[in-house]
Amino acid sequence: MGDQPTLAVVGATGAVGTVMCELLSSRRNVWGEIRVVASKRSVGRTLFVRGAELPVLELAPDVFDGVDVAMFDVPDEVSAEWAPIAVQHGAIAVDNSGAFRMDRDVPLVVPEINPEQVRNRPRGIIANANCTTLAMIVAIAPLHHEYGLKELVIASYQSVSGAGKAGVDALLDQLQRVAGDRTLGSRSGNVRQAIGDDLGPFPAPLALNVVPWAGSLRDAGWSSEELKVRNETRKILGLPDLKISATCVRVPVVTGHSVAVHAVFGTEVDCEDAREVLRHAPGVILVDEPQSGEFPMPIDAVGTDPAWVGRLRRSIDDPRALDFFVVGDNLRKGSALNTAQIAELVAAELTTRA
Amino acid sequence: MGDQPTLAVVGATGAVGTVMCELLSSRRNVWGEIRVVASKRSVGRTLFVRGAELPVLELAPDVFDGVDVAMFDVPDEVSAEWAPIAVQHGAIAVDNSGAFRMDRDVPLVVPEINPEQVRNRPRGIIANANCTTLAMIVAIAPLHHEYGLKELVIASYQSVSGAGKAGVDALLDQLQRVAGDRTLGSRSGNVRQAIGDDLGPFPAPLALNVVPWAGSLRDAGWSSEELKVRNETRKILGLPDLKISATCVRVPVVTGHSVAVHAVFGTEVDCEDAREVLRHAPGVILVDEPQSGEFPMPIDAVGTDPAWVGRLRRSIDDPRALDFFVVGDNLRKGSALNTAQIAELVAAELTTRA
Structure with missing residues (x-):
């Protein structure tokens, strides 16, 4: 990988995904390439991230090739299926659904509280908590x-x-x-x-x-x-x-x-x-x-x-x-922001290791 | 007094008073004369109660002459001043403000819970609880x-x-x-x-x-x-x-x-x-x-x-x-209805006694 890790945002066109794209444009930039991914019906749309217009990619296994961190904001059943696929393709998955939160082998991380848990991820998946x-x-x-x-x-x-x-x-x-x-x-x-x-x-x-x-x-x-x-x-x-x-x-x-x-x-x-x-x-x-x-x-x-x-x-x-x-x-701390913060902890880890 | 007690509704033109007039028109009729009372600025208006159009009377001591029960839905300071005046004129006051609720000599009555307390009124005042x-x-x-x-x-x-x-x-x-x-x-x-x-x-x-x-x-x-x-x-x-x-x-x-x-x-x-x-x-x-x-x-x-x-x-x-x-x-159980229920307990007591 290059100097900065590659990020995929899965579910980029939803309510949370929209805030995620805003956060990626306004927070300190720790990412190399960014890919925005959604379901088939959003293909053809573009999203603005960091001032650049990105085409929406269809969720498919090869979208994760070369991805270091994949953030998911999709329904539980979509995460349950696709987060492991992202991991198989070499990514670390940060998932905002309820699919993995109570899995003993998936840490549930709030960076202000338990940032050290981010490294304790035997399945390659880190979960983001419920908005409430x-x-x-x-x-x-x-x-x-x-x-x-x-x-x-x-x-x-x-x-x-x-x-x-x-x-x-x-x-x-x-x-x-x-x-x-x-x-x-x-x-x-x-x-x-x-x-x-x-x-x-x-x-x-x-x-x-x-x-x-x-x-x-x-x-x-x-x-x-x-x-x-x-x-x-x-x-x-x-x-x-x-x-x-x-x-x-x-x-x-x-x-x-x-x-x-x-x-x-x-x-x-x-x-x-x-x-x-x-x-x-x-x-x-x-x-x-x-x-x-x-x-x-x-x-x-x-x-x-x-x-x-x-x-x-x-x-x-x-x-x-x-x-x-x-x-x-x-939509921010309750989902997109906390997901971004977790992903940034992983990015720092990957960048240090590289 | 006649067969049925005389009632005064003080604060009859407010949000709670309006519901009170509706309740008096729809509940079992236990009242003889009903007087609707409000501040000076409402004088000249009329209110419909039990199908009759009643003139709004200005709050003044003599409005309580011959009144058996006076229901108050007015600000605390108005109740604090006027409920004792109603009592001096021979009425039993049922007050929906916060003025008397915590007075040891004033019962706080919810008819489903402590109806017996209605007779324990050394000051001639019975309080209605807060809406919450x-x-x-x-x-x-x-x-x-x-x-x-x-x-x-x-x-x-x-x-x-x-x-x-x-x-x-x-x-x-x-x-x-x-x-x-x-x-x-x-x-x-x-x-x-x-x-x-x-x-x-x-x-x-x-x-x-x-x-x-x-x-x-x-x-x-x-x-x-x-x-x-x-x-x-x-x-x-x-x-x-x-x-x-x-x-x-x-x-x-x-x-x-x-x-x-x-x-x-x-x-x-x-x-x-x-x-x-x-x-x-x-x-x-x-x-x-x-x-x-x-x-x-x-x-x-x-x-x-x-x-x-x-x-x-x-x-x-x-x-x-x-x-x-x-x-x-x-506006109902939270104020007008509970006040009406308390007043009806008093009416029953007065009617039995008469």
Whole structure:
């Protein structure tokens, strides 16, 4: 290979892939050749990356010839099939799907938290976490290191772009249908009537509503999204016995996942100390001046890299517990950015080794 | 007094007052004369109650002459001044503000839970709870009676009508300003720019956003709304040592407060047993078939009386904990309906006594 490693971006035309191309154009350039790859129906399109117009290549085995790092943002079943093919062709795969996250031989990496895990990849695959987990984990990890995390109770406020471009289109279409009718939302069913059956990827209308469901049904009433948050948080923090209850809820926000966190620690916490920990935590910005209207919100956090943390309070009835609110851009840190950061760790390793 | 007691509705022209007039027209009629009362600026208007057109009376001491029950839905400071005046004039006051809720000599009544408290009113005043507390409490109380409640962690998804008509107008105006622009919500600050400075009663835009703030700042970073939920829940359930952490968040929904609840009990819970408890609980409707898209949502619960409960799961890591999602109409059970129910208990008492 040349001085700088070759990168393939698989799923480059999707909602996350689009942000990935922007990040590759704006972050420090560590890549040699970049190839953008998508399904057959996107072939013929071009994408701008680092100021150059790149043709979209069709996903096929030989697209990985000479590739050092392949980033995947595609559905689980596509990753399950194609990440191993990329590895067979000599690439290291960084996968943003759920296909490999809980595989014991695949590390689940958040560069601010467990960067050393990136080298522990017997299958040649490194996994990126779920967007809801990533929205909160960079704020939780430094508090865990300070106080020893025992339990998490979280409730999410997840944006529609977590369900891709189809999710964004569904919400924006619905908003156009309800805007201007000042009776909607004040009588049972009238929002459903106005919106009709075209719900996009969601089980219910999102405009003027919140939908306590994300993902698919798993055992005992839990959603797949809620189990991901539990299992991935445990794996990233290296806490296999951490108690976690999550309720995942979709809200009418375009981009930016918010999470209300109740974190119980092994020792008493001091709120001002905790603020100091967060002020110095990588990937975190503390926004906590409620008296002047400053708290983390999706309309501010969207398009930015860090986790925005605020509303920090020590629980009144438990001196070992902290309550706070955290917002992260689900397309950036929640997926494309964390994937890019992992890939950059691999690039640094390959460049050093070369 | 005649056969049926005389009722005054103070604050009859507001968002809650409007629902109150609807309820008085649709519920079993237990009232003799009804007077609708508001501030001076509403005098000259008329309101329809029980099919009759009633002139709005100006709030003044003599408006309470001959009144048996006076329901107040006005700001705290107006209630603080005027509820005692109504009592001096011989009325029993049922107050929906925060002015008296934590007064030891004022019962805080939810008729499904503690109806006997309605007679324990040394000041002649009975308080109605906060809308967020009321959204969840009728679901929590029967589970407490079955399993013994020890701790609550809750996160709310509160609608804009909790801030009155001004809140509803603000959201609907904002939606008209953002609808049709498909770039909004995808870049930091562009929703703020589109909406401008006219935020209504909120500290930030609500369209395409969630705002982790309701009420005013209290000690140690807690909002008044979060403290109300804690203190009122303890008082209604008669559990002065109950551990509660609440995070209150405003969402772009017109009417219907949702709450994600994590409830820890003294004994192990069985999810199917808990469902059975909720099926038989007064004021509760169980909506818990996620496989067919049935879970509680504001667009369905709005305009209805019960608390809609669903997404019931036993915590994976704590057999004594239940997670669930509950939605109630904040203008009905959350304020006007519960006030009407309390007033009806008083009416029954007066009618029996007469």
